[in-house]
Amino acid sequence: MSVENVKLLMDGREVLAAPGTNLIEAARLAGVEIPHFCYHPRLPIAGNCRMCLVEVGLPQLGPDRKPVLDADGRPRVNFGPKLTIACNTPVSEGMAVLTRTPRVIKARRGVMEFLLINHPLDCPICDQAGECRLQELAVDYGQGCSRFVEEKEHKPKHVALNAKLMLDDERCILCSRCIRFMRDVAGQDCLGFVARGSRSTLTCYPGQEPATNYDLNIVDLCPVGALTSTDFRFRQRVWFLKETPSLCPHCATGCNTLIGSREDVVYRQTPRDNPAVNQCWMCDQGRLNYKFINDPARLATPLVDGAPAEWPVAIAHVAQRLAAIRAAGGQVAGIGSARATTEELFLFAKLFQVLTTSPQIDADAESETRPTETAASLDAVCRPGLRPGANAGLLDSVPRSGAADKFLLDADRNPNMRGAQLAGVAAHPPGSRLAELAAGIARGEIKALLVLGEDVTAAGIGAELLAKLELLVVLDTLPGATTAAAHVVLPGASFAEKGGTFVNAKGRMQQLSPAVAAPGAARPEWQSLSELLAAVSSRALRDGQPKAANAWNVTTPVFPSLGKVFAAMAAESPALKGWTLDGLGSQGRDV
Amino acid sequence: MKVRRPKLTFLDRLYLPQILAGMWLTLKHIPRKKFTRQYPEEKFKLLGKYRGAPVLVRNQDGQVKCVSCQLCEFVCPPKAIRLFPGKRDPHAPAEAKIEKEPEDFVIDMTRCIYCGQCEEVCPEQAIFLKKTFAITGYKRAELQFHKDRLLELGGVHEDPICKWKKK
Numbered sequence: 001m002s003v004e005n006v007k008l009l010m011d012g013r014e015v016l017a018a019p020g021t022n023l024i025e026a027a028r029l030a031g032v033e034i035p036h037f038c039y040h041p042r043l044p045i046a047g048n049c050r051m052c053l054v055e056v057g058l059p060q061l062g063p064d065r066k067p068v069l070d071a072d073g074r075p076r077v078n079f080g081p082k083l084t085i086a087c088n089t090p091v092s093e094g095m096a097v098l099t100r101t102p103r104v105i106k107a108r109r110g111v112m113e114f115l116l117i118n119h120p121l122d123c124p125i126c127d128q129a130g131e132c133r134l135q136e137l138a139v140d141y142g143q144g145c146s147r148f149v150e151e152k153e154h155k156p157k158h159v160a161l162n163a164k165l166m167l168d169d170e171r172c173i174l175c176s177r178c179i180r181f182m183r184d185v186a187g188q189d190c191l192g193f194v195a196r197g198s199r200s201t202l203t204c205y206p207g208q209e210p211a212t213n214y215d216l217n218i219v220d221l222c223p224v225g226a227l228t229s230t231d232f233r234f235r236q237r238v239w240f241l242k243e244t245p246s247l248c249p250h251c252a253t254g255c256n257t258l259i260g261s262r263e264d265v266v267y268r269q270t271p272r273d274n275p276a277v278n279q280c281w282m283c284d285q286g287r288l289n290y291k292f293i294n295d296p297a298r299l300a301t302p303l304v305d306g307a308p309a310e311w312p313v314a315i316a317h318v319a320q321r322l323a324a325i326r327a328a329g330g331q332v333a334g335i336g337s338a339r340a341t342t343e344e345l346f347l348f349a350k351l352f353q354v355l356t357t358s359p360q361i362d363a364d365a366e367s368e369t370r371p372t373e374t375a376a377s378l379d380a381v382c383r384p385g386l387r388p389g390a391n392a393g394l395l396d397s398v399p400r401s402g403a404a405d406k407f408l409l410d411a412d413r414n415p416n417m418r419g420a421q422l423a424g425v426a427a428h429p430p431g432s433r434l435a436e437l438a439a440g441i442a443r444g445e446i447k448a449l450l451v452l453g454e455d456v457t458a459a460g461i462g463a464e465l466l467a468k469l470e471l472l473v474v475l476d477t478l479p480g481a482t483t484a485a486a487h488v489v490l491p492g493a494s495f496a497e498k499g500g501t502f503v504n505a506k507g508r509m510q511q512l513s514p515a516v517a518a519p520g521a522a523r524p525e526w527q528s529l530s531e532l533l534a535a536v537s538s539r540a541l542r543d544g545q546p547k548a549a550n551a552w553n554v555t556t557p558v559f560p561s562l563g564k565v566f567a568a569m570a571a572e573s574p575a576l577k578g579w580t581l582d583g584l585g586s587q588g589r590d591v
Numbered sequence: 592m593k594v595r596r597p598k599l600t601f602l603d604r605l606y607l608p609q610i611l612a613g614m615w616l617t618l619k620h621i622p623r624k625k626f627t628r629q630y631p632e633e634k635f636k637l638l639g640k641y642r643g644a645p646v647l648v649r650n651q652d653g654q655v656k657c658v659s660c661q662l663c664e665f666v667c668p669p670k671a672i673r674l675f676p677g678k679r680d681p682h683a684p685a686e687a688k689i690e691k692e693p694e695d696f697v698i699d700m701t702r703c704i705y706c707g708q709c710e711e712v713c714p715e716q717a718i719f720l721k722k723t724f725a726i727t728g729y730k731r732a733e734l735q736f737h738k739d740r741l742l743e744l745g746g747v748h749e750d751p752i753c754k755w756k757k758k
Binding site: 120122123124125129157158170233234235236237239240 | 658659660661662664665676677678681688689690691714715758
C-alpha cells in the first residue's frame with residue numbers, strides 16, 4: 001500500500017490503522033469495544049446517539065511542527081476539554097484515545113439514563129430481547145432504578161409500517177440507522193423523525209411506506225426492538241435459536257446467511273457478513289424463502305412404485321431397473337437441478353458417466369456426441385471426471401430467471417447454475433438440451449429419466465412424456481407433478497438440512513451447513529447418489545447380469561462423507577485443484 | 592479362619608431378660624405423643640416456603656398474567672416447561688396493551704423438580720409454586736399440565752401494580 005498506516009495509542013496500546021479509519025474501528029483493531037448505537041460500519045455516520053464518547057488527545061507540536069517530548073522522551077499529548085464521538089473522529093498520527101476513564105464512563109451512564117427515561121422496558125414481550133444493544137449496554141451502564149418520577153412519554157405502539165414490518169415507537173432510541181439504510185442503501189427515502197425533543201418519533205412520510213425488497217434489513221439494523229419482523233414476531237425467543245452459517249438459495253448471488261433454528265424447526269434467516277458477496281444485507285424474498293423446509297407435505301420415505309420402501313431396497317431397485325434398461329439398449333437421461341449442491345451434481349454427472357461408459361452396456365453412446373470446439377472456456381474447466389461428450393447429450397439443468405435489481409438480487413434464480421456447469425450437468429446455455437431430451441423421450445429412445453430436485457413438468461417435459469418412460473426416478477424434497485408420475489421417489493434434504501457448496505453467479509464457491517434434520521427417512525441427496533453410484537458401478541451391473549435380488553444390497557457407499565465427495569471432485573477438476581471443503585471457510589473462495 | 596464365639600452366660604442363654612427389656616421399651620412409648628399421621632385422610636401441615644406444583648395465575652381483571660417471555664422455559668433445569676407463544680389483540684380494552692400471551696403452556700409434571708426457579712425468574716409474577724403436592728395420574732398424558740389446567744389450579748393473584756395498564 002502506498003498510503004502509510006497511522007500509529008495511535010488506544011488506551012495506552014499502540015494500534016496501526018489505515019488513514020480515514022474512525023476510532024470505533026481502530027479500537028476494534030486493538031481489541032477495545034467502544035459502545036455505540038447509531039454507528040454502523042456499512043452506513044453513513046450520523047453521530048447522534050452520543051454513546052461512543054471518548055477522550056481524545058493529540059500530540060503537542062512545537063514551533064518546528066515536531067512533537068514536543070516529555071522528560072521520558074515520549075510525545076506530550078494534550079487532551080481536549082470535552083469528550084469526542086469516536087464514530088466520526090478519524091485516526092491521526094500520534095493520537096491518544098482513552099475509552100475507560102471515569103469521565104467517559106460517567107458520560108455513558110448519562111446517555112443511558114436519558115435513553116431509558118422514555119423506554120417502555122417491555123423486554124418480556126419484545127422480540128429483540130436477548131440480542132438488544134440497549135439491554136446489553138443497560139447491564140454495563142444502566143442504573144438500578146430510574147430517577148425519573150414523571151409520566152413516561154407515550155408514542156404509537158405496534159404500528160404496521162407495511163406487511164413485513166412492525167414499528168414500536170416507544171422502544172425507538174432515535175439512532176436513525178433505519179432512516180439512513182432506507183435512504184442510502186435501499187434507495188427509498190421514506191422514513192424520518194417528526195416532532196422534537198422527547199416527543200421525537202420515527203415515522204413514514206405520509207402516504208408512503210417502505211416498499212423495497214430490502215425492508216427487513218432495518219430489523220437487523222435496529223439496535224432495539226422498535227422495528228420487528230412481522231414474520232418472526234412472537235414466534236421464538238432469540239436465545240433459543242441455534243444459528244448455523246449457511247447460504248440463501250433464492251438466487252445466484254448466494255448471500256451468506258445464518259439460519260436460526262430450534263429443535264429442527266427453522267424460524268428465521270438473517271444475513272451474515274461477507275464483503276465479497278452481500279456485505280451484511282440480504283433481500284426479503286430470500287430471507288422469507290425458508291417456509292418450505294417446515295412444510296408438513298415434505299417427502300419423508302422412499303417410494304417404489306408408490307409403496308414405501310427401505311433405502312437399500314429402493315437403491316437396489318433403481319440400479320436393477322437401470323441395468324435392465326441399459327442392457328436392452330435404452331438410453332438414460334438426467335435433469336439435475338441447479339438448486340442442488342455442486343457435490344450432488346458432481347455425483348449425478350458421475351453416475352451418468354458410469355451408466356454411459358459401462359463397456360457392455362453402451363457401445364454407441366460415445367460416438368453419439370463429440371466435444372464441440374465452440375464450447376466456452378468455462379466448459380473446458382467444467383467437466384470434472386467426464387470424458388468429453390460421453391453423455392453431454394443426456395444431461396441438463398432447468399434455467400430459472402426473474403427480474404434482477406441493481407443490488408443483490410440476481411436474474412438467475414438458481415443458486416448453483418455455475419456449479420451445475422462446473423459439474424458438467426447443465427448445458428451452455430442452461431436448458432438448451434431440454435427440448436432434445438423431450439424429443440428423445442417422445443421418440444422412445446430415452447427409456448429412463450433421473451430427476452434431481454426439479455419438477456420437469458414445468459420445464460417442457462409434461463406428464464404425457466413422463467408416462468412414456470420405463471423408469472422415472474426423482475430425488476426431491478416436496479411432492480409435485482413429477483414425483484406423482486415417478487416410479488421411484490427418493491426423498492431429499494433441503495438446503496438447511498445438508499452440507500455442500502454453491503457456486504454463485506460471480507464464480508465464488510461457498511458452503512452450506514446443516515442446521516436441522518431432514519424429515520423422516522429423507523436424507524441429503526449426495527448420500528443417495530453416492531449409494532446409487534456404488535450400486536450402479538458394482539460388478540453385477542457391469543456384467544449386465546443381475547443374478548439375485550440380494551446382489552444389489554448396498555452396504556458400502558462409495559463416498560462415506562461429503563468431504564470425500566468434494567475431494568474426488570477437486571481431484572478431477574482443474575479449477576478446484578488442491579481445494580478442500582474445510583478450506584472454503586466461512587467466506588468462500590473464487591473459482 | 593477360626594471364628595470366635597462369645598462365651599454366653601446362663602442368663603444370656605435363657606433369652607428372657609432381652610425379651611423383657613425389649614417389651615419395656617415398647618411399653619414406654621404407649622403413653623407418649625404419637626408421630627404417625629393418618630395420611631391421606633390427615634394432611635401434612637406445610638411450612639411457609641414449601642414448594643409444590645407450579646401453576647399459572649390470572650390478575651384481578653381476569654387476564655392471563657403470563658406474556659410468554661419464555662424465561663421460565665429457558666431457566667427450567669429439567670426442561671419441564673414448554674411454551675408456545677401467541678398474540679393477543681393489544682387494542683382490545685380487556686387486554687390492556689399486552690401484545691403477547693401463551694397459546695399453550697405445558698408443564699411436564701413427571702419432569703418438574705419443584706425447584707422454584709420459574710417463579711423466581713418470572714418478570715410478570717405469572718407463575719407460582721403452590722402448596723399442591725402428591726400429583727399423580729394413571730397416564731403420562733395426565734401429568735402434562737396444559738394452560739387451562741394450570742390457570743384453573745392457579746386462580747387469581749391480586750396485582751397491586753398492573754404495569755401494563757401504565758404502558
